[in-house]
Amino acid sequence: MAKVIINGNEETYEDGVMLTTIAQAHQSEYEDDIVLATYKGKLTELHKAVSGVGTLEFLTTADKSGRRAYRRSVVFLLQRALMDMYPLPLNPYLRVEHSLGQGDFCTIEGVGEITEDNLKDLKKIMLDLVDQDIVLKKYSIKTDQAKEMFHSFNMKDKENLLKYRTSSNINVYDLDGCIDYFYGYMVPSTKYLRYFDLLKFENGFMLMFPTATKLDGDTRTVAEFTRPMKLFSIQQAASKFGETMGVPTVGALNEAIANGRIKDIVLSQEAIMERKIGDLAKTIADNKDVKFVMMAGPSSSGKTTFSHKLSAQLRALGCVPHPVPLDDFYLNRDQMPIDEFGERDFESIECLDVDYFNDCMVKMLKGERVLLPSFNFKTGKREYHDNYKQLGKNDILVIEGIHGLNDQMSSALPSESKYKIYLSALTQLSIDEHNPLSTTDGRLIRRIVRDSRTRATSAADTIAMWDSVRRGEEKYIFPFQEKADYLFNTALIYEMAVLKLYVDPQLYAIEPDHPMYPEAKRLIKLLDYFLPMAPDVIPNNSLVREFIGGSCIL
Numbered sequence: 001m002a003k004v005i006i007n008g009n010e011e012t013y014e015d016g017v018m019l020t021t022i023a024q025a026h027q028s029e030y031e032d033d034i035v036l037a038t039y040k041g042k043l044t045e046l047h048k049a050v051s052g053v054g055t056l057e058f059l060t061t062a063d064k065s066g067r068r069a070y071r072r073s074v075v076f077l078l079q080r081a082l083m084d085m086y087p088l089p090l091n092p093y094l095r096v097e098h099s100l101g102q103g104d105f106c107t108i109e110g111v112g113e114i115t116e117d118n119l120k121d122l123k124k125i126m127l128d129l130v131d132q133d134i135v136l137k138k139y140s141i142k143t144d145q146a147k148e149m150f151h152s153f154n155m156k157d158k159e160n161l162l163k164y165r166t167s168s169n170i171n172v173y174d175l176d177g178c179i180d181y182f183y184g185y186m187v188p189s190t191k192y193l194r195y196f197d198l199l200k201f202e203n204g205f206m207l208m209f210p211t212a213t214k215l216d217g218d219t220r221t222v223a224e225f226t227r228p229m230k231l232f233s234i235q236q237a238a239s240k241f242g243e244t245m246g247v248p249t250v251g252a253l254n255e256a257i258a259n260g261r262i263k264d265i266v267l268s269q270e271a272i273m274e275r276k277i278g279d280l281a282k283t284i285a286d287n288k289d290v291k292f293v294m295m296a297g298p299s300s301s302g303k304t305t306f307s308h309k310l311s312a313q314l315r316a317l318g319c320v321p322h323p324v325p326l327d328d329f330y331l332n333r334d335q336m337p338i339d340e341f342g343e344r345d346f347e348s349i350e351c352l353d354v355d356y357f358n359d360c361m362v363k364m365l366k367g368e369r370v371l372l373p374s375f376n377f378k379t380g381k382r383e384y385h386d387n388y389k390q391l392g393k394n395d396i397l398v399i400e401g402i403h404g405l406n407d408q409m410s411s412a413l414p415s416e417s418k419y420k421i422y423l424s425a426l427t428q429l430s431i432d433e434h435n436p437l438s439t440t441d442g443r444l445i446r447r448i449v450r451d452s453r454t455r456a457t458s459a460a461d462t463i464a465m466w467d468s469v470r471r472g473e474e475k476y477i478f479p480f481q482e483k484a485d486y487l488f489n490t491a492l493i494y495e496m497a498v499l500k501l502y503v504d505p506q507l508y509a510i511e512p513d514h515p516m517y518p519e520a521k522r523l524i525k526l527l528d529y530f531l532p533m534a535p536d537v538i539p540n541n542s543l544v545r546e547f548i549g550g551s552c553i554l
Contacts, residue, residue: 086111161432253429309553
């Protein structure tokens with residue numbers, strides 16, 4: 001008999017009983033659908049059988065790992081439904097381009113334009129498959145065999161990716177004859193996949209999922225699609241750039257590194273980024289009414305390096321830029337608000353003295369000389385030194401902070417005096433046809449590398465605080481991105497290959513019994529798909545130097 005410890009209580013089962021059976025017995029105790037488990041300290045799928053003695057914890061669609069499993073499983077369901085909708089000899093080519101809000105933007109090649117009627121039919125087929133409760137089978141095959149199989153399926157991206165895999169075996173999934181390779185765990189069967197929607201959008205469609213967490217709403221209700229056109233436009237441009245550079249996927253990047261083409265790619269992208277920043281600076285300089293450049297973006301978007309680069313370009317055009325961090329307008333720490341978890345909410349706009357900021361900016365706009373504050377993070381108090389500012393004819397304030405795009409932050413300033421810029425690292429790469437590389441993962445890896453180097457923060461500590469950082473972004477940054485006058489993509493097509501060298505040792509240092517180990521292991525597996533790249537070809541003014549070090553700017 002097997003002994004399973006759940007929430008401190010011991011339960012006895014026959015050896016070999018599946019976790020799905022135990023999960024069904026406990027589902028009524030959870031508000032959200034159980035889709036994964038942690039068993040004997042390891043994240044696992046519900047098809048695993050119990051044996052011996054072990055602690056069991058269930059994960060639902062409200063948990064980060066469970067949410068990922070749900071979403072990748074819905075993509076697999078979509079692939080299987082396409083087989084029914086477009087049977088042989090038709091061979092539809094599904095591409096999951098990138099995430100957008102709480103969904104994935106998808107296109108289908110080889111079947112003509114996808115209409116709303118097509119999507120209704122496709123959704124019906126998917127729901128029929130859900131009702132059939134088809135098991136997602138998992139088995140291991142030789143990597144060489146998998147390459148041949150994906151070649152026959154015309155999955156060129158997967159075939160190319162596996163070319164650089166060192167492991168001799170890989171796990172593949174089979175959903176009623178649809179076979180694919182995924183980069184994480186899946187739900188047990190199709191009955192778990194009832195909550196999704198398909199919406200016609202631009203030249204493709206959105207595959208929409210439920211809301212991200214319980215804090216956002218019901219995990220069984222599909223999120224609303226708000227059509228963020230500015231963000232979509234920059235993501236499409238990023239994808240097109242990857243194709244233009246001949247590096248649209250991780251496999252193509254590995255090929256460029258292996259073939260010695262990476263230096264040309266690095267220098268080309270760096271030149272393109274400098275040109276774009278120069279064009280942006282000219283747009284700002286040509287508008288004589290603009291006195292405040294308001295910048296915001298999520299964590300590890302490269303805001304610091306970007307602001308220095310933009311300032312340099314503005315100086316070259318005769319402007320006199322002055323950096324103003326919004327953090328200097330923090331209230332004293334004992335005045336800061338408390339969040340729903342009983343902690344100081346350092347991300348809230350209520351942490352900032354908004355009225356005082358507006359008063360200072362309005363006075364400067366009138367030509368007055370103003371003493372600006374600075375915030376001492378050690379003492380938790382605002383201080384005043386000799387930081388006087390007075391706007392001259394060519395002066396521009398470059399204001400950076402997470403609330404830079406929020407109209408409340410600068411409500412007293414006339415709109416024509418402000419130019420708003422949203423920064424984010426929107427990767428140009430996809431892992432393969434059905435798996436875009438996560439922008440969030442890219443930023444987390446950037447932050448692990450930077451915080452270790454500049455703040456002596458361990459990878460485990462950075463990962464532990466990431467959920468809190470992400471909650472702040474969802475509440476205070478992302479809702480305002482469409483208000484920006486310009487969205488700038490700071491991702492570099494090659495960066496994961498070089499970040500791998502710095503982050504791998506830190507991730508491997510996290511012990512298996514540490515709470516952050518499952519997330520570290522997931523990131524290690526992700527980085528395993530990248531060939532490493534030496535940093536010596538990266539210019540010392542590159543934005544990626546903000547994270548790996550060696551910057552001549554900072």
